[in-house]
Amino acid sequence: MIIDEVMTAAEAGERWGVAPRTVQQACTGYKGGLPRFSREEARKAGRIWLVTRQGMERLYGPEKK
Numbered sequence: 001m002i003i004d005e006v007m008t009a010a011e012a013g014e015r016w017g018v019a020p021r022t023v024q025q026a027c028t029g030y031k032g033g034l035p036r037f038s039r040e041e042a043r044k045a046g047r048i049w050l051v052t053r054q055g056m057e058r059l060y061g062p063e064k065k
Helices: 007-016 019-027 055-061
Strands: 005-007 040-045 048-052
Touching: 005 007, 007 019, 007 048, 007 055, 019 040, 019 048, 048 055
Parallel strands: none
Antiparallel strands: 005 048, 040 048
């Protein structure tokens, strides 16, 4: 289902075993660096960052089960 392909940074961090702040920094860039996610992989909805499964797998590998 397509809805399962998009998640919050907090949910993504939990599912991939990384800190939510790490995912947020990949969305925004860190210390003046460029964002690690592309525009197709992450976007901000209000105060929440949304990321795609594809983007998470590209940056962090397969989901931790």
